[in-house]
Structure formats: structure tokens, C-alpha cells
Amino acid sequence: MAALAMALASLLQVAAAASAEKSKTTVSVSLPKAPLLVQINQVALERQGPKRAIVEYAGDAGQGSYTVLRDGKPIKQGELLPLQPFKEWSPGKRYFSVDFSDAEQAGKYQVDVRIGKQQASSAPVPVRDNAVFATTGAQLLGYFKRSRHTDEADRDLQIFQSTRRVNAWGGWQDAGGDKGKYLSHLGYANYFNPQQASMAAWVLAYGAHARKALFAAHGLQTQIEDEAFWGADYLHRTLDAEGYFYTTVFDQWGTPGAQRMVTGYEGAAGTYTTLYRSAFRAGGGMAIAALARASMLAKQSGRHGEFDGAQYLADAERGYAHLRKFNAQYGADGKENIIDDYTALMALVELHNASGQSAYLDDARERAARLIARQQKDGGFISDGGRRPYYHAAEAGLPVISLSAYVDIEPEQGRRQRALDAIGLALAHELSITNAVANPYGYARQRFQLTRDGKAAGEVLEGFFIPHRNETGYWWQGESARLASLSAAMIVGGRKLADQGTAEQGKAGYGLPADRAAYAQNQLDWTLGRNPYGMSMLYGFGKRNPPTVLESAGEMFVGGISNGITGAVGSDTGSGISFAPGPDSEQWRWVEQWIPHTTWMLFAVMAMSENRS
Structure with missing residues (x-):
């Protein structure tokens, strides 16, 4: 995504004929032609x-x-x-x-x-044993440290259309070619918000706290604690005195002359907007969850970052109290949708875990009920109050993961069972839609609608990849994060069903029945090289990695994961298949590393290794 800046800068500079004469290495990757x-x-x-x-x-x-x-x-x-x-x-x-x-x-x-x-x-x-974690865990963690943003200028940033200046130092750069920092982006499109830096902060804090034995057994506990507190400290700095989190620190993807500031933005031009207050769906929910979990980690470890555990919990509670009142007005359309529900549910689960206050359980029950009400009879979810199907290029597994987390705090059997039933239906839907057509690689398929006049409309379609004609107007890319999130959801949700005695008997890996274990494995296998290009998207691992395209995709870090494979260029529905066909200015869609990919891969491999040390 970040590399879009490079593409835009290139368009602005086409008048400079001399630049066109500079030698460039044009990278184009096609399907292998061996018989x-x-x-x-x-x-x-x-x-x-x-x-x-x-x-x-x-x-x-x-x-x-x-x-x-x-x-x-x-x-x-x-x-x-x-x-x-x-x-x-x-x-x-x-x-x-x-x-x-x-x-x-x-x-x-x-x-x-x-x-x-x-x-x-x-x-x-x-x-x-613990195969992917043992092989890659240190470098997956290392990716976050290599991505830290430490430019001192971020200690004094203007807020868009304001005279105020704030300290938003720290955090992680969003992607290989993007020094911007995002709790989320694409908020103007309402249904595309991905959880970015705040999701990373939560996964790191959760891993360090809840999976301590796993990381300690591999000598990684101090490393993950350091990174978790780095993320929590950044979230503290981006919590405004009014109680909202700053969604984005942005400079139009490094465009020369663009002012770096706290702002929202929209579209391919990166137009600055006032949509910089994070709704639950724009990273606010996961920021609350991350801070609450970091407070538990501080208590458990006796360590903390620049700020202490009490501060992290106070931040989480203040952030939630604010969004409980103002969340809807921070969304571009003024309405809550499914992403608000599952991210708010994660926030409430972690607030309840950290504080023990019954009020958070009460609110979690309401959020869980809203989320379950969005589920169709066949297990698929609806994004809005109408018929738009839920599909997401980065976190399609998060609804199931949030319901699984809620099950852990719900003492009332009837409510717990309703959540378990929803999890079972959702997982059955994922298996059904994925297996509904010939699918040699077992790639997770999805429902979607194409846009008409900027809104999803018309027939509900199915396909492998995210549609290119969608509400964002320009954004589509590879789905490495989405695949890892679905793998994690199948494992976490499937185990929750097994623990409650509601899953079929017979285990074929990860404590799951054969069809669920295979689905979970298939999604990670695709990213790790079992795909038609024979390419591991995890840089530094596997026989073949994506090419380096500095002009449009920026740096490549070991432990970083490229966006990945998409539908064919020119296909509105995302049918066909493509990887980095050129021109170079567009190759961010496939090659660029993005923080949600490594975040979700780390979470998925933690889930695979959950019951082993």
C-alpha cells in the first residue's frame, strides 16, 4: 500500500523526460512454465x-x-x-x-x-515439532524491531486543520516503502478498515503474556516483551487528552513537499481529511485491547516500557469510555458495522481480563449479540444492516477469534453456547465456500459484491481473491494477512469447539478434525511457498522469495511478508491470477511487505504451537 506513493509521485513527474531515461530494472514475475x-x-x-x-x-x-x-x-x-x-x-x-x-x-x-x-x-x-514457530519465530519478532520508527520529528506533529501539536513518536513504519504509521487506513470506505499497528501491539502483548512458556522455551521472552511494551508506549502517546486515539501519522507516502502530520486521508491521491479520530473499527478497539493486555504483561513480568502497567490500563479504560459515547460519529458514514462489533468485543474481553469489572462483561455480551445477529443461516456474516457480505483482505478470521475470546469470559452457559454455535457455523461456512469449486490448493474463497456508484450493490458473488472494483476506489493487493487470520480462526475456534465437546471426534493435527486441520494448514502453506508461483512470501525463508523493487515496494526485511498473489490485473471480480506483472510503479500490490502480514502469521503460528512448549 505504501508504495502507492511511489506510483503517484511517478505520475506527477512524467513531465521530466530525463527521469524516463534513467536505467531501471523492470521486474515481472509470471507463472513457471515447466511442464x-x-x-x-x-x-x-x-x-x-x-x-x-x-x-x-x-x-x-x-x-x-x-x-x-x-x-x-x-x-x-x-x-x-x-x-x-x-x-x-x-x-x-x-x-x-x-x-x-x-x-x-x-x-x-x-x-x-x-x-x-x-x-x-x-x-x-x-x-x-512447533515447526513454523521454531523455524521463523525469532525473525518474525525481529521484523517488528527492524520496522520501528524512531524519527525525532514525530515528537512534535501538527494535527490536521488544527494549531495543536502532539507527540506521536515511536511505533512501527507501516510497510516496506511507507514510513507512515497507522492504527488503520481506508476508513473512508467504511468496510475495509484493517487493524494495523494496534493489532500488532495486541498480538505481541498477548503472545508475551498468554504464551509465555512458548516464547521462553525458544529464548524469545525478553525480545517479545520489549516489542510489546514498545507498541503499548506508542499507543499511550497517540491517545489524545480527549480520549480518542490518532488513526494515522501520514505524509502522502513520502511525497516530496507533503507535510507529515496526524490526519486522516482518503483515495489514491492521499487527500488529507479530519477522519483522524479512531473508531473501534479504525484501530481504536484493538488499541484498547493491546493496552489492557500490556497492563497484564507488566504485572506478570515486573517490567514495562516508558510507561507502566497502571498507565496502560488507565489508557485502555479511558479510551473505551470515550468510544462508548462517540464511536459512531468517528466512522465516515456515522454508522457502526461489523468491524466495530468484533474489535469492540476484543477490547471488552481484554478490559474484563485486566480489570475484572462486571460492566465490561455486560457490554461484551451486547457486542457479541450484535455480532451474532449479523450472521446468516449458512454461517457467513453481513457487514452492515442490509445484505452486503462481510469480506476482508486482512482480517477475515477476526470475527471468529473475537467470539472465541468472549467464550473464555462468559460464565453463563446459554450465552456461551450461542457464541459457540456461531463459531461452529462460521467455520462450517469457510469450509463450504472454499470447497464449493475445484480448488487444488485449498485457497480460502470469499463472498463479495462489486461497487456501483461507490457502493457495494447487485449480485453477491464468490471468488478466490478480493474484488478489484470495490468501495475504496483503488485498493486491492495480495492477502497474506487474510489467509493467516483464517488459519488462526480455524485453529482457535476449532479448539474452542473441541474443548466444549461440540466438535466431531477424530483429530488430524492441531487438535482438530481432518477438514479443519487441512484448511488451517492450506492457508499458511500458500504464503510459505505452496502456491502456483512456488514462492515463499516470508522474506529470508524458503527456496524463492519475491523480488526487491525499491522504486515501488521499498525495503525488504527478513521476517517481513509480502502482500502476495492477487486476481488478474484488469479483472473487476479478481478472477484469474497474478503476481508482480509490472509496471514497477504498481508492484506494491504484490511485493511490498506490510505489518499485518507478519502480525497475523505470528499469531497463527502461536496458535498452532499453543499447547506445546
Whole structure:
């Protein structure tokens, strides 16, 4: 997203003919053309979890065979399992599956495949306990430290259309090419707000506090505590004296001459607006949740950042009290929607956890009821008070995660059961819509509407990727965060059902039935290399990473995750498939690293490792 600034700057400078003559490296990534490909998670697979390779074949030969090797030695052989015909991404290809989930001995695995005269091998992948966490945890955390924003100028920033100046120092830059800082953006479009810096702060505080044994076992406890308090300190500074959080510190993506300030903005031009007071959906809810959890972490650890645990809790309570009165008027349309419900619910759960006050449970019950009322009979959610389906490119799993958190604080059996029923319906919907069509990679599908006159309207459609014609007017990109959020939701929600005895029997990894475990694994596998491009979006891990495109996507940090794969350029509905086709000025959509991606990946791998040290 940040790299959009580069694109806009480029458009403003087209009159400078000399710049067009500068040598540039044009990056264009197309689908591999080899007749036989074996795609696999290139980073790590869980010893007692789903393990699957996908074979793509463009040829005329019939059935093929495979061999699974562990540490270079064959351990399993068989015939390739054909999958349903699938033409949307690569017409003429056939797809096969190799499942080696029953191979539970640690080691380095590889899948060799032969069809006719063609032979191909997968990338090698380590298999172990706590696989992705143990392999990547230190660098996922390191990404946040590498992304810290420490420019002293942020200690004295103007608020848009005001003479006031405030201290908004600290936090994290939002993306590889964007030094802006966001609790959220896209608020002007009402239904697209992603939880950005405040979500990161909450995941870090939650991990350090609730998953302490996991991080300590890998020597990462001090590191995650430091980063959690860094995030909490930033949230304290961005809490205005009136009680609202500043949504954005923005400079039009680094456009020369643009003033950096506390502001809202909208559209591809980055036009400054007064929408800088964070509603629940614009990062305010998760900021409250993060501060409340940071207060618990401070109490548990005996440590804190620049401010102490008592201050963090006081901030959270003051922020909630303010939004309880004024939240609706901070939204662009003056109405609350589903994002307000699930982020406010997260805030209330954490306030109740931190304070024990019954008033927060009362309000959480109301928010949970509102969220559940938005659910359709088949388990999908509606975003508004009408028929707009809920779809989200960064946090589609957060409604289930918020309801799962609410279950943990609800003592009344009837209310708890209603939340569990909603979780069960939501997870069933995700499985149903994803499996409704041929889908060799198990990529999570979604419902959506296209826009008409700036509003979602018309037929409710289904597809793999976010539609390009949506209410933002310009914003669409890869969905690495969305996939990790759905993986986390399937694990967290699925375990909640299992704990309450409402899930099917039979476990196939992560304490889940086979279909749920496979779904959770499929979403992370896509980001970690098991996709049609054979590319791991997690930089520094896997056989092949996205290219560096400084002109439009900025820096690439180890532990950062690129936006990822999208529908084809020019497709309103996001059908087809594309990754970094050029021109360079647009490549932020695929290549740029963005803080929600690493945030959600960290949360998902914590969930996978939840019951292990």
C-alpha cells in the first residue's frame, strides 16, 4: 500500500523526460512454465500436522508416481492422486496431490514426482515439532524491531486543520516503502478498515503474556516483551487528552513537499481529511485491547516500557469510555458495522481480563449479540444492516477469534453456547465456500459484491481473491494477512469447539478434525511457498522469495511478508491470477511487505504451537 506513493509521485513527474531515461530494472514475475512442478510449503511443516504437496502437470501422459524422501532416503511411494479439473489459473494443466501427513518422524523431506518422461522434485522442507514457530519465530519478532520508527520529528506533529501539536513518536513504519504509521487506513470506505499497528501491539502483548512458556522455551521472552511494551508506549502517546486515539501519522507516502502530520486521508491521491479520530473499527478497539493486555504483561513480568502497567490500563479504560459515547460519529458514514462489533468485543474481553469489572462483561455480551445477529443461516456474516457480505483482505478470521475470546469470559452457559454455535457455523461456512469449486490448493474463497456508484450493490458473488472494483476506489493487493487470520480462526475456534465437546471426534493435527486441520494448514502453506508461483512470501525463508523493487515496494526485511498473489490485473471480480506483472510503479500490490502480514502469521503460528512448549 505504501508504495502507492511511489506510483503517484511517478505520475506527477512524467513531465521530466530525463527521469524516463534513467536505467531501471523492470521486474515481472509470471507463472513457471515447466511442464511438471511440485509445490510445497518451503519453510516448515508440523510433525503431527497435515503435510501435502501439490503437483501441476501440463502434458498428455496419464497417471504418475511419487516418492517421499526423508533426509535423502525414500520412505513412501505411490501413485499420484488426481484432483478435480481446474482451469481458472492455468488452462490445460492437471493437478495431483501427494499427502504424507502420516510421516511423523522429524527430518528434511522432499517429494519426487514422475509423469511419463517428466520428473520434478519439490523444495526441501524441515519437519519438526512447533515447526513454523521454531523455524521463523525469532525473525518474525525481529521484523517488528527492524520496522520501528524512531524519527525525532514525530515528537512534535501538527494535527490536521488544527494549531495543536502532539507527540506521536515511536511505533512501527507501516510497510516496506511507507514510513507512515497507522492504527488503520481506508476508513473512508467504511468496510475495509484493517487493524494495523494496534493489532500488532495486541498480538505481541498477548503472545508475551498468554504464551509465555512458548516464547521462553525458544529464548524469545525478553525480545517479545520489549516489542510489546514498545507498541503499548506508542499507543499511550497517540491517545489524545480527549480520549480518542490518532488513526494515522501520514505524509502522502513520502511525497516530496507533503507535510507529515496526524490526519486522516482518503483515495489514491492521499487527500488529507479530519477522519483522524479512531473508531473501534479504525484501530481504536484493538488499541484498547493491546493496552489492557500490556497492563497484564507488566504485572506478570515486573517490567514495562516508558510507561507502566497502571498507565496502560488507565489508557485502555479511558479510551473505551470515550468510544462508548462517540464511536459512531468517528466512522465516515456515522454508522457502526461489523468491524466495530468484533474489535469492540476484543477490547471488552481484554478490559474484563485486566480489570475484572462486571460492566465490561455486560457490554461484551451486547457486542457479541450484535455480532451474532449479523450472521446468516449458512454461517457467513453481513457487514452492515442490509445484505452486503462481510469480506476482508486482512482480517477475515477476526470475527471468529473475537467470539472465541468472549467464550473464555462468559460464565453463563446459554450465552456461551450461542457464541459457540456461531463459531461452529462460521467455520462450517469457510469450509463450504472454499470447497464449493475445484480448488487444488485449498485457497480460502470469499463472498463479495462489486461497487456501483461507490457502493457495494447487485449480485453477491464468490471468488478466490478480493474484488478489484470495490468501495475504496483503488485498493486491492495480495492477502497474506487474510489467509493467516483464517488459519488462526480455524485453529482457535476449532479448539474452542473441541474443548466444549461440540466438535466431531477424530483429530488430524492441531487438535482438530481432518477438514479443519487441512484448511488451517492450506492457508499458511500458500504464503510459505505452496502456491502456483512456488514462492515463499516470508522474506529470508524458503527456496524463492519475491523480488526487491525499491522504486515501488521499498525495503525488504527478513521476517517481513509480502502482500502476495492477487486476481488478474484488469479483472473487476479478481478472477484469474497474478503476481508482480509490472509496471514497477504498481508492484506494491504484490511485493511490498506490510505489518499485518507478519502480525497475523505470528499469531497463527502461536496458535498452532499453543499447547506445546
